[in-house]
Amino acid sequence: MYDFAYHKPATLADAVKLLAADPDAKAVSGGHTLIPALKLRLNKPSALVDLSGIAEMKGIRREGGALVIGALTRHAEVAESAEVKAAIPALAYLAAHIGDVQVRNRGTLGGSVSNNDPAADYPAAVLGLGATVHTSKRKIAADDFFLGMFTTALEPDEILVAISFPIPEKAGYAKMKNPASRYVMAGAFVSKGPMGVRVAINGAGPCVFRQSAMEAALAAQWSPEAVAGIKQDADGLNSDIHGSAEYRAHLVTVMAKRAVAAAG
Numbered sequence: 476m477y478d479f480a481y482h483k484p485a486t487l488a489d490a491v492k493l494l495a496a497d498p499d500a501k502a503v504s505g506g507h508t509l510i511p512a513l514k515l516r517l518n519k520p521s522a523l524v525d526l527s528g529i530a531e532m533k534g535i536r537r538e539g540g541a542l543v544i545g546a547l548t549r550h551a552e553v554a555e556s557a558e559v560k561a562a563i564p565a566l567a568y569l570a571a572h573i574g575d576v577q578v579r580n581r582g583t584l585g586g587s588v589s590n591n592d593p594a595a596d597y598p599a600a601v602l603g604l605g606a607t608v609h610t611s612k613r614k615i616a617a618d619d620f621f622l623g624m625f626t627t628a629l630e631p632d633e634i635l636v637a638i639s640f641p642i643p644e645k646a647g648y649a650k651m652k653n654p655a656s657r658y659v660m661a662g663a664f665v666s667k668g669p670m671g672v673r674v675a676i677n678g679a680g681p682c683v684f685r686q687s688a689m690e691a692a693l694a695a696q697w698s699p700e701a702v703a704g705i706k707q708d709a710d711g712l713n714s715d716i717h718g719s720a721e722y723r724a725h726l727v728t729v730m731a732k733r734a735v736a737a738a739g
């Protein structure tokens with residue numbers, strides 16, 4: 476390892492100050508993405524600002540018609556939460572299928588969404604439910620948050636604090652996973668509720684995106700058959716050792732069908 480400073484602030488205000496004071500410092504939550512990146516020398520921050528001691532970034536609570544989940548909430552906590560299972564079972568299901576048990580016990584909602592890996596699970600739920608991202612500076616609508624591969628609207632010294640998920644009438648999630656890592660090859664999160672009918676596709680492209688033809692079809696008729704005939708264009712989709720763009724395009728339709736069936 477190379478030398479870097481380590482800070483563990485107890486408040487959000489102190490964490491923001493530490494990040495603002497040093498443009499080469501990086502926040503760390505579960506460390507399940509950042510620490511491997513440091514070991515591979517893909518990232519060389521001058522300091523790590525460990526967010527894990529900040530109480531105001533923890534917890535799951537219901538606020539009116541939404542579930543507000545703190546950024547430091549680990550995947551296993553979301554998967555096992557009675558509150559999440561009752562309000563948005565598709566979100567508990569998604570969290571329960573992230574990685575393996577070690578990853579679910581360390582990885583956090585905020586870390587995953589801030590990182591915006593194209594193959595991550597949570598971005599599909601954030602976009603597919605029309606959630607709102609609460610940061611140390613502002614509130615950002617899901618439609619404005621995910622900007623591209625590993626890129627979000629967050630500024631370098633901006634901390635993701637919580638995410639507010641509107642509670643839908645129906646929601647479902649399906650993914651074709653990489654059998655080794657469980658990362659997403661192609662997935663679909665569908666919902667019908669206060670934010671309208673939404674279909675978010677993850678894993679298939681460089682960044683999670685909404686599938687508008689499927690949204691229109693489901694708005695007219697909510698059934699797996701409504702999306703079965705809609706083909707995803709393979710142009711611009713990911714093509715790698717795990718699968719071609721054409722294969723992923725095919726999976727998009729299959730996963731959307733399964734997600735609607737799961738939503739009921």
Ligand SMILES: Cc1cc2nc3c(=O)[nH]c(=O)nc-3n(C[C@H](O)[C@H](O)[C@H](O)COP(=O)(O)OP(=O)(O)OC[C@H]3O[C@@H](n4cnc5c(N)ncnc54)[C@H](O)[C@@H]3O)c2cc1C
Pocket residue numbers: 501502503504505506507508509510526546572573574575578581582583584585586587589590592594595596597629633634635636656657658659
């Ligand atoms: C073997 C393995 C398998 C995995 N499989 C899956 C999978 O199937 N599906 C899936 O979705 N993910 C998977 N992951 C990723 C896992 O979910 C990570 O936990 C997640 O991507 C990052 O969360 P973290 O809390 O560990 O973030 P960290 O590693 O701590 O941070 C990741 C990035 O986000 C930034 N960051 C962290 N927290 C915040 C915050 N609150 N505000 C602003 N920036 C922040 C950091 O600076 C860093 O750039 C896997 C990881 C491993 C190691």
